[in-house]
Amino acid sequence: MKIAVAMSGGVDSSTAAYILKSGGHDVVGLSMQMYDNLSNADSPYGGCCTIDDLADARRVAWKLEIPHFTLNLEQNFHEKVITPFVQSYLSGMTPSPCVLCNTHVKFDLFHQKAQAIGAERIATGHYARITSDRHGVLELRKAKDRAKDQSYFLFELSQDQLRDAMFPLGELTKPQVRAIAEEAGLSVARKKESYEICFVPQKDGYASIVEREAGIASGADAGEIVDAEGNVVGQHDGYYHFTIGQRRGLQIGGSAERSYVIDVNPFTRRVVVGPGSALERNELVAERVHWIGEAPSGAVEVQARVRSRAADVSATVTPLGGERARVLFAQKLRGVAPGQAVV
Structure with a gap:
C-alpha cells in the first residue's frame, strides 16, 4: 500500500515512517512548509516545521531510502490557521491553532496532495488510535500513552478522514518510540520535543504575531x-x-x-x-459541535475536558440543534474560555 507520511523532522513522524516502511509499505515522506522561516530570522520560531526540521526530515528519508518532498502550504496555513488565530485574540477569545491545523491543513490539504501522488492512505506521528464499532463506524480513541495522547486535537476529523488516516504510534509509549528510532539508527532519536505553537517566535510570544498580522503598533x-x-x-x-x-x-x-x-x-x-x-464553571454552551459518529438524539453521558492537558470530567451533553450543545459538568472547572475546545 502506498502511504504518504507527514514528516515534521521530529522523532515521532520519523519513527512512524520507519514502522510503515518496515511493514512492507510503499512509503513517501511529505514535509509541510507552513510559514516563511526567513521573514523574521532574528526571532526564532518556537515549534516544528523550521528549516532545520525540514532538513532533519530529509535526512531521515534518505536513511530510510524513501522519496521525500516538501509541500509549500504557507498560503493555506496562513488563511486557515494564522488568520483565525489572530482574530480570536482580537475578539477576546483563546484560540486552538493545533485543532485548526489538523482539520484544515494536515488532514485536508495535505490529504489532497497525498492523493494527487497516488497515496492510498496518509500517516502521521500523532499519539491516537482509530477503531470501529460493530456497525463499522470509525471511532477516534486516546493513545496507549495517556501522557502523550493527542486525540484532543483531532476531534474535528470526519469518517472519511479517519478512514484514510493511520496513526502507527497509537499503541506505543514515547520511550518505546525513541527506542525504536535508536535501534533504526535515526538521527532524530533523541531530538528534543517541541511544545510551543510552531509559528510563534520564542522571544516575542504570540502577541507579536497579533500585532504584526493586524498592523497594530505596540x-x-x-x-x-x-x-x-x-x-x-x-x-x-x-x-x-x-x-x-x-x-x-x-x-x-x-x-x-x-x-x-x-x-x-x-x-x-x-x-x-x-x-x-x-473562574469556576460547571456548564457551557458549545458551538460548531462535531460528532465523529452519528449524532445522538438526546442527552448523552460522557467524559470531557476543556483543555488538552486537563483531566477528564464526567459530563452530560445535550444537543441543542444548529451545531450547538449544552455541556453540564459533574464538578466545577476553572479555565473554561471562549474559543477553546471541549472534547
Whole structure:
C-alpha cells in the first residue's frame, strides 16, 4: 500500500515512517512548509516545521531510502490557521491553532496532495488510535500513552478522514518510540520535543504575531485592568496579551489573594481580574459541535475536558440543534474560555 507520511523532522513522524516502511509499505515522506522561516530570522520560531526540521526530515528519508518532498502550504496555513488565530485574540477569545491545523491543513490539504501522488492512505506521528464499532463506524480513541495522547486535537476529523488516516504510534509509549528510532539508527532519536505553537517566535510570544498580522503598533491598544467591581487596578499594553485563566504578567500587586484574568473585553479594551473562584464553571454552551459518529438524539453521558492537558470530567451533553450543545459538568472547572475546545 502506498502511504504518504507527514514528516515534521521530529522523532515521532520519523519513527512512524520507519514502522510503515518496515511493514512492507510503499512509503513517501511529505514535509509541510507552513510559514516563511526567513521573514523574521532574528526571532526564532518556537515549534516544528523550521528549516532545520525540514532538513532533519530529509535526512531521515534518505536513511530510510524513501522519496521525500516538501509541500509549500504557507498560503493555506496562513488563511486557515494564522488568520483565525489572530482574530480570536482580537475578539477576546483563546484560540486552538493545533485543532485548526489538523482539520484544515494536515488532514485536508495535505490529504489532497497525498492523493494527487497516488497515496492510498496518509500517516502521521500523532499519539491516537482509530477503531470501529460493530456497525463499522470509525471511532477516534486516546493513545496507549495517556501522557502523550493527542486525540484532543483531532476531534474535528470526519469518517472519511479517519478512514484514510493511520496513526502507527497509537499503541506505543514515547520511550518505546525513541527506542525504536535508536535501534533504526535515526538521527532524530533523541531530538528534543517541541511544545510551543510552531509559528510563534520564542522571544516575542504570540502577541507579536497579533500585532504584526493586524498592523497594530505596540501599545496602541493599551487599556485598563479592573477588578470585578470595575475599580482600576492596573494598566496593560494590549488586551490581546491576556486570556481567561491567566495569572502571570498581570503586574497589579496590592492584593494578598492571587488574581486571575476572568474576562477580556475587546470593545472597551478592559481586562477584568478576580479570584480563582470567579473562574469556576460547571456548564457551557458549545458551538460548531462535531460528532465523529452519528449524532445522538438526546442527552448523552460522557467524559470531557476543556483543555488538552486537563483531566477528564464526567459530563452530560445535550444537543441543542444548529451545531450547538449544552455541556453540564459533574464538578466545577476553572479555565473554561471562549474559543477553546471541549472534547
